[in-house]
Amino acid sequence: MINRELIRIKIVQLTYAYYQNGNRNMDNAEKELLFSLSKAYDLYNYLLALIVAITREERHRVDIATQQAQREGTEVPSAKFAYNKFATQLEENKQLNDFMETLKQRWEDDIESVRKLCNQIEQSETYREYMESGNDDYEEDRELWRKLYKQLVQNNVDLDALLEEKSLYWNDDKEIVDTFVLKTIKRFDPANKAKQELLPEYKDEEDKDFARKLFRSTILNGEQYQRYMSENSRNWDFSRLAYMDVVIMQIAIAEMLNFPNIPVSVTINEYVELAKLYSTHRSGGYINGMLDTIARGLVAHGQMMKAMPEPRPRKQFDNGRKNGEHKHAPQPAMQQEGPVVAEKDAPMEPSSDADNGALEQPIEPERNVAEA
Structure with a gap:
């Protein structure tokens, strides 16, 4: 489940935090990275468990309404949604139940939030159409939950705030984790019953190694990578570049140099997107x-054996501009107060938390662009 997009995001956050903290320790920082990634898997299971919690609340409502109808001699309410076949299979899923036993968080502790979601579901057009449908098959039940999740869970400001209160690590995870929850819903097969497999924490050991190696290379070779930046910063004062820009480029250089199977264009595109998310416009x-x-x-200097696309031809500019000056040349974000990277005579060193040997919490830079 934990993919390289999520790994890159976590490494940006943890590298930023690493340099911001006063005392640094590489081993402790790496443990914090892996712990932070594991929290994303917690969120994946917790969001699947939300479907179960909503289903149980709906059953409770149906039971109360049924008892009232029997007393009054009125029509008994439909239990179609309360006993949705997909949700029932998920409720019985052995892997989910075993994992939830290890989590401290429980939806029962936030029953008002669950009830609020139930109300929103019952008021939705998707729910109304489902309840009025004469169909009674597994595919319809599974598709209902895929639609409800996209409409009412995926972009739910109140739910996002609640999850952030539960864990600071979940602040930037939900957008990616939502896609994996939807993928899981789509993969469910009634034939698998309670043994339906959920997504594993890591697709394979290679992705976990990718996280460790990229983070260590970023930190341990940081001075060399910053030197590459300084040498290529042209007319700009490297010491005044926005700190987050330096962090993002440092990680990108580490990836280019240490992972020969990842094309340069892929690496550059990934970190340009992260810059849009975490740095300036x-x-x-x-x-x-x-x-x-x-x-x-x-x-060119034989330090990286990767293919590079041919550079685009230089555009012609008006005579009124200096040679090589672009009309709308991209400008680096500049730091407002003093240098943001260590001077050459004061190299950056690793840090650790003196009390418990772990970073207190990931420092999360202010977002400037919210990606869909």
């Missing part, structure tokens, strides 16, 4: 150009 264009220049230099 100018950062994406500047980082794109800087990383391309650094990559070409590494290839």
Whole structure:
């Protein structure tokens, strides 16, 4: 379940935190990274358990309404949604139940939030159409929950706030984890009954190794990677670049140099998107150009054996501009107060939390662009 997109996001957060903390320790920081990634898997299971919690609340409502109808001699309410076949199979899922036994969080502790979601579901057009449908098959039941999740859980501000209160690690995870919950719903097969497999924490050991290696390379070779940036920052004062831009480029260089099977273009595109998410509106264009220049230099000097696309031909500019000056050249985000990276005579060193040997919590930079 934990994919490389999520790993890159966590490494940006943890690298930023690593340099911001006063005392640094590489081993403790790596443990914090892996713990942070494990919390994303907790969230995946917790969101699946939300479907079960909603189903149980609906059954409780149906039971009360049924008892009242029997006393009054009125029509008994439909239990179609309360006993939705997909939700019932998920409720019985052995893997989910075993995992939830290990979690401290329980939806029963936030029953008002569950009830609020039940109300929203009952008021939705999707629910009305489902209840009025004469169909009674598994595919319809599964598709109902896929629609309800997309409509009422995936982009739910109140739910997002509640989850953030539960764990700071979940603040930036839900958008990606939602896609895996939807994928899981789609994969459910009634023939598998309670043994239906959920997504594993890691697809394979290679992704876990990717996280460790990328993070360690980023930190341990940080001074060298920053030197590449400084040498290619052209007319800009490298010491005044926005700190987050430096962190993002440092990780990107580590990925380019240490993972020969990942094309340079893929790496650059991934970190340009992260710059849009975590840094300024100018950062994406500047980082794109800087990383391309650094990559070409590494290839030219035999330090990186990767194919590079042919550079685009230079555009012609008005005579009124200086040679090589772009009309809308991307500008680097500039730090407002003093240098953001260590001076050459004061190299950055690792840190740790003195009390418990772990970073207190990931420092989460302010977002400037919310990606859909």
